[in-house]
Amino acid sequence: MTTPEVLFSLPLAEEILESHRYRAGGDDEGFDAYKAHVYRVINFARALSRDAPERDDKLAIAAAFHDLAAFDTLDYLVPSILAQDAWLHRAGREAWSDELAVVVAEHHRFSRYRAPRPHAELVEAVRRADLIDVSQGLIKFGLPSGYVREVRGAFDAGVFFTRVIPAGAVRAVRTLQPLGFLRPRDALERSGHLGADR
Numbered sequence: 783m784t785t786p787e788v789l790f791s792l793p794l795a796e797e798i799l800e801s802h803r804y805r806a807g808g809d810d811e812g813f814d815a816y817k818a819h820v821y822r823v824i825n826f827a828r829a830l831s832r833d834a835p836e837r838d839d840k841l842a843i844a845a846a847f848h849d850l851a852a853f854d855t856l857d858y859l860v861p862s863i864l865a866q867d868a869w870l871h872r873a874g875r876e877a878w879s880d881e882l883a884v885v886v887a888e889h890h891r892f893s894r895y896r897a898p899r900p901h902a903e904l905v906e907a908v909r910r911a912d913l914i915d916v917s918q919g920l921i922k923f924g925l926p927s928g929y930v931r932e933v934r935g936a937f938d939a940g941v942f943f944t945r946v947i948p949a950g951a952v953r954a955v956r957t958l959q960p961l962g963f964l965r966p967r968d969a970l971e972r973s974g975h976l977g978a979d980r
């Protein structure tokens with residue numbers, strides 16, 4: 783399997799992340815760790831998806847926003863989507879709003895998100911990329927071990943998982959405990975994107 787070159791920095795991701803650093807409420811160490819997780823997700827998702835026009839821009843945006851509101855609340859999918867929508871509006875990229883809302887809303891999904899449900903390629907790439915990192919590389923979805931190790935070693939996201947996201951939240955998501963607000967459809971409805979996943 784050929785894997786892409788590891789990207790260490792993407793201008794679009796940097797622009798979005800640095801203009802939202804305030805959301806960490808002064809926790810720069812936590813925010814730097816979040817950025818590391820975002821870059822791991824971007825790199826894994828690029829390796830897991832076919833190249834397509836604007837794929838990297840969409841990945842940079844959705845990855846940058848996917849856990850952004852985790853600094854405020856465990857119920858972070860909706861505020862993360864709303865922040866993404868506001869940015870897309872300002873950037874004149876509202877056309878991507880539904881697709882990237884589904885990417886964020888579905889990224890904790892435990893099972894595969896399949897076509898013909900809309901936006902399946904990007905949704906599934908980000909879902910898998912996030913799970914590779916959250917599982918600390920135990921789950922790889924076919925990516926070579928050396929590549930997973932290289933990407934994880936290039937960015938230090940430790941504090942994001944050990945401190946920023948309470949351990950209980952990660953456990954709850956991964957064991958499918960019934961936390962309704964973490965469910966994709968609930969998040970899509972409350973962020974104004976009901977039906978974007980069908």
Ligand SMILES: [Fe+2]
Nearest residue numbers: 819848849912
């Ligand atoms: Fe994540």
